[in-house]
Amino acid sequence: MSYTPIAIPTAFERHVINRFTFGYTPTVRYEMQKAGGALRWFDSQLDHHKIHDPKGDKLKPLFPLMSMTPTQIFDSSKTRPINPGTNHQDSAYNTCMRIVSKRQVFEVMHDFWRNLFYVSGSAPGAFLPQYDERMRKVALTKFENVLKTAETSGAMRGMLSSLNGVNENHPRELLELHTVGVGKYTESDVKNLLKLTSGWAYHLNTDEPVFNDLYTVIGRVKILGFDRTYTKPGSQPKALDDFLSYVARHPDTKYNVCRRLAQRFVDDTPPYSLVKTLVATWTKTDGDIKAILKTLVRSSEFAASVNKPVVRLPHYDLTGVERHMIKSFDDASIMENLAYWNIWTLGNMAYGPYLWEMPNGLSERSADWATPSIMIASSKMHWNVFSEECRGHSNQPGATFRQLGDFWPRSNESVTVRELIDHQCRRVWGRPSVESFVKTTAKLIGLEPDSTVSKSTFDKQKFAWLMTSVFDAPEWMGR
Amino acid sequence: MNETIESSNTNECDGCKEYVGLSRRSILGTAGTIFASAGLTAFAGAVPASAANGSVLVVLSLRGGVDSLSLVVPHGDPAYFKARPTIAVPRDQLWAGDGFFGLSPGLEPLRRLWNEKKVAFVTACGIGEANRSHFHAMAELEASGTDPARSGWIGRMTGSTALANSLAGVSLTGGQPISFNGSTNVANAENVNDLRLVGTEDGRTVGFAQARREQISTMWDRAPSNHPFRSAAKEALSIGQTLRTLPGGPPANGAVYDGGLGYKFSQLAQLIKSDIPMSVAHLETIGWDTHTAMGDKASTLNRSYWSVSKNIDALFTDLGPLADRVTLVTISEFGRRTFENASRGTDHGWGNTVTIVGAGVNGGRVYGRWPGLGTGDDDDSDLKVTTDYRHVLHEVISRRFPTVSMPSIFPGLSPIALGVMK
Numbered sequence: 001m002s003y004t005p006i007a008i009p010t011a012f013e014r015h016v017i018n019r020f021t022f023g024y025t026p027t028v029r030y031e032m033q034k035a036g037g038a039l040r041w042f043d044s045q046l047d048h049h050k051i052h053d054p055k056g057d058k059l060k061p062l063f064p065l066m067s068m069t070p071t072q073i074f075d076s077s078k079t080r081p082i083n084p085g086t087n088h089q090d091s092a093y094n095t096c097m098r099i100v101s102k103r104q105v106f107e108v109m110h111d112f113w114r115n116l117f118y119v120s121g122s123a124p125g126a127f128l129p130q131y132d133e134r135m136r137k138v139a140l141t142k143f144e145n146v147l148k149t150a151e152t153s154g155a156m157r158g159m160l161s162s163l164n165g166v167n168e169n170h171p172r173e174l175l176e177l178h179t180v181g182v183g184k185y186t187e188s189d190v191k192n193l194l195k196l197t198s199g200w201a202y203h204l205n206t207d208e209p210v211f212n213d214l215y216t217v218i219g220r221v222k223i224l225g226f227d228r229t230y231t232k233p234g235s236q237p238k239a240l241d242d243f244l245s246y247v248a249r250h251p252d253t254k255y256n257v258c259r260r261l262a263q264r265f266v267d268d269t270p271p272y273s274l275v276k277t278l279v280a281t282w283t284k285t286d287g288d289i290k291a292i293l294k295t296l297v298r299s300s301e302f303a304a305s306v307n308k309p310v311v312r313l314p315h316y317d318l319t320g321v322e323r324h325m326i327k328s329f330d331d332a333s334i335m336e337n338l339a340y341w342n343i344w345t346l347g348n349m350a351y352g353p354y355l356w357e358m359p360n361g362l363s364e365r366s367a368d369w370a371t372p373s374i375m376i377a378s379s380k381m382h383w384n385v386f387s388e389e390c391r392g393h394s395n396q397p398g399a400t401f402r403q404l405g406d407f408w409p410r411s412n413e414s415v416t417v418r419e420l421i422d423h424q425c426r427r428v429w430g431r432p433s434v435e436s437f438v439k440t441t442a443k444l445i446g447l448e449p450d451s452t453v454s455k456s457t458f459d460k461q462k463f464a465w466l467m468t469s470v471f472d473a474p475e476w477m478g479r
Numbered sequence: 480m481n482e483t484i485e486s487s488n489t490n491e492c493d494g495c496k497e498y499v500g501l502s503r504r505s506i507l508g509t510a511g512t513i514f515a516s517a518g519l520t521a522f523a524g525a526v527p528a529s530a531a532n533g534s535v536l537v538v539l540s541l542r543g544g545v546d547s548l549s550l551v552v553p554h555g556d557p558a559y560f561k562a563r564p565t566i567a568v569p570r571d572q573l574w575a576g577d578g579f580f581g582l583s584p585g586l587e588p589l590r591r592l593w594n595e596k597k598v599a600f601v602t603a604c605g606i607g608e609a610n611r612s613h614f615h616a617m618a619e620l621e622a623s624g625t626d627p628a629r630s631g632w633i634g635r636m637t638g639s640t641a642l643a644n645s646l647a648g649v650s651l652t653g654g655q656p657i658s659f660n661g662s663t664n665v666a667n668a669e670n671v672n673d674l675r676l677v678g679t680e681d682g683r684t685v686g687f688a689q690a691r692r693e694q695i696s697t698m699w700d701r702a703p704s705n706h707p708f709r710s711a712a713k714e715a716l717s718i719g720q721t722l723r724t725l726p727g728g729p730p731a732n733g734a735v736y737d738g739g740l741g742y743k744f745s746q747l748a749q750l751i752k753s754d755i756p757m758s759v760a761h762l763e764t765i766g767w768d769t770h771t772a773m774g775d776k777a778s779t780l781n782r783s784y785w786s787v788s789k790n791i792d793a794l795f796t797d798l799g800p801l802a803d804r805v806t807l808v809t810i811s812e813f814g815r816r817t818f819e820n821a822s823r824g825t826d827h828g829w830g831n832t833v834t835i836v837g838a839g840v841n842g843g844r845v846y847g848r849w850p851g852l853g854t855g856d857d858d859d860s861d862l863k864v865t866t867d868y869r870h871v872l873h874e875v876i877s878r879r880f881p882t883v884s885m886p887s888i889f890p891g892l893s894p895i896a897l898g899v900m901k
Contacts, residue, residue: 165822166820167771172827176612309706350653350669357542358543358613368654371711372712373653377673383678436697437694440697443690444687465678474701474702474708474709477708
């Protein structure tokens with residue numbers, strides 16, 4: 001039987017997949033076809049609760065900390081040390097979800113909010129699983145919910161030293177990084193907000209930060225255009241909630257968050273026209289995230305960015321490669337094997353979960369990641385995933401990996417090297433192969449493009465170099 | 480080309496071995512093997528010989544905003560103890576003191592270099608206008624200019640024709656700092672031994688490595704001109720070539736590095752010992768944002784001062800005579816407020832201290848015009864800046880790199896002689 005090339009998406013379909021999933025696979029294209037096109041697929045992804053996701057749903061029980069409250073985590077640590085620890089389990093869970101979940105837009109948005117409302121490894125570990133699960137719950141609701149979830153969490157308060165502390169760390173970053181932005185607040189705003197962010201305590205055996213300053217009357221609070229007076233003792237929690245409701249609707253907050261969305265999903269320097277359109281949707285829908293994303297994906301600016309590649313960020317790269325390599329996660333042993341390898345590898349790609357210490361999160365500017373060292377680290381990761389030599393990755397317990405036969409063109413025991421390369425390009429890039437790539441890759445593995453190779457006898461080492469090459473290519477490294 | 484791939488070769492998999500053993504130091508020991516690979520002259524980068532063996536500027540970025548007042552302690556200013564009733568460093572813990580300043584106990588490892596007059600401090604130093612935002616202040620400090628291309632001062636320095644080569648600047652960090660922006664002659668990595676494209680610089684057959692390099696060159700030649708990785712991918716090939724000469728081996732002269740930062744410093748020593756034409760190296764350390772729990776002698780802050788000092792001393796010890804080529808400067812986005820907060824820490828402030836160590840330093844002195852700390856009653860008071868940090872950098876660079884065009888690095892700056900450099 002002659003080689004039949006598999007179908008590839010249209011340029012726009014590929015663009016939506018590239019920007020709103022953790023990596024193209026033929027399965028996503030199939031789902032898109034089934035949904036009736038790119039936009040219908042996108043809209044259906046926003047209704048994430050309706051998506052049947054057995055592989056994603058299966059993950060949570062494999063990571064016991066993800067279902068535990070901070071108190072339970074603390075109590076459990078009293079009897080024996082938690083191993084792997086909270087940072088590890090939490091980030092391993094997130095990484096694995098991005099690889100197998102069918103709810104790709106939901107996972108991408110969870111990642112987006114987690115980076116905007118970034119907490120580092122200095123946050124109290126017992127709060128991290130709770131933080132992630134709560135941020136997931138609000139990821140596709142309204143911005144106000146995301147903001148309130150983040151600012152009142154034990155993780156954020158711990159990270160920004162407002163638990164058991166009175167200092168300007170949390171109020172400053174709330175204004176600068178999470179809402180109105182630098183240059184839009186004054187030192188007086190910081191001091192006024194400090195009245196609302198202080199007074200919270202964290203006891204190791206509580207599930208929530210506790211407000212413990214019930215006798216303080218805070219009086220008049222003036223922050224940005226917010227001006228209210230609180231005369232009842234212990235009114236800080238109410239006052240903070242009032243202020244967060246206010247600042248979630250502030251024009252500068254809308255602008256900043258919309259610009260950041262446009263930067264992640266469209267372009268490093270997004271057109272002002274697009275940001276303005278997104279802000280208009282925000283105003284109309286009171287910050288409805290689904291509505292804002294629908295506007296973004298239907299904008300002319302998004303369509304025009306089809307031919308303007310952005311960097312495949314290191315965590316998109318790793319999870320994207322593994323979306324091709326991993327069939328399923330099967331049992332809890334992945335946590336100490338593949339999941340650990342993933343986290344370690346991300347660290348080598350300057351994207352280690354919780355390793356970035358500053359509260360501004362990792363750069364959303366694509367160009368910041370386009371460095372020789374990221375190229376080198378990415379390529380090494382590609383090789384390590386596919387190389388038989390690397391025991392750090394494949395053949396680990398707890399996961400089912402695709403084998404060489406799973407990558408082979410269906411119905412063809414034997415194909416030419418050209419066809420084999422073309423098949424991988426279609427699977428990974430969602431594009432046909434390019435002749436110069438075929439020639440240089442064939443040469444790399446010591447074969448002629450028109451030589452015939454068989455599934456049962458093809459050298460695994462050659463196959464690993466072939467796959468490394470496909471992932472090293474511009475078609476994958478940009479998206 | 481019909482050579483077989485050597486399946487027994489496991490060099491490419493050092494990442495996995497590293498993962499399994501989680502021993503980065505053991506990898507350092509194998510660096511000689513990794514780089515002692517077959518020569519591939521066809522792609523050898525052109526490296527100007529004059530750039531090697533020249534001066535090296537080491538920039539150590541202390542991110543988070545270092546508390547200058549706990550580092551070079553103004554014990555002669557009465558407001559200091561008044562503003563910091565529980566966190567002031569007691570007089571009896573200070574060393575190298577005079578009637579006004581004393582050095583933190585955390586700086587003790589620098590005593591040898593201080594006595595040799597190779598350490599100087601410039602106090603009340605920083606950016607021109609107070610800005611208490613970490614990120615805005617960092618951008619200002621590292622860009623040192625307002626050009627639309629957002630270039631950084633190190634990028635402009637390494638991009639100058641006097642220093643241009645493929646590795647004029649090396650940042651031992653996972654990400655590229657803002658100060659490196661605008662130059663392609665720079666590289667960054669947590670571990671410099673990782674800076675080689677897989678398959679291009681290893682012990683496989685010469686033919687294989689050549690084919691791999693040809694493949695990478697060809698695929699990136701056809702990448703669209705607006706592809707963000709287009710130049711980075713090709714630069715990655717050239718960096719691998721230049722870096723093949725790292726010497727490896729343990730630190731010399733009994734030098735002992737401390738912790739994770741020490742590992743970076745030991746890598747820096749290797750880069751300097753090799754014949755890589757590196758002019759500027761950048762390292763960074765975090766954890767200086769001390770909103771809480773300062774003051775205790777055993778506090779994180781003092782431990783951090785100690786670690787930094789210990790590693791600076793180790794670097795200059797390890798380098799032996801090569802230390803005469805190296806000048807180290809610390810930068811930090813801002814200092815902290817004079818007044819201690821209710822968390823026994825200090826919030827974001829303005830003025831800071833720049834530390835300069837090594838070649839050409841007129842050391843053993845504290846420089847800078849002291850502006851006074853005020854009354855010690857105002858919880859909003861800063862250490863005011865009396866010396867723009869660019870004047871310090873200007874003096875260091877112009878003395879150590881006399882062929883570099885200074886106006887292109889710090890446009891619009893009228894330099895002021897500080898006397899901190901010989």
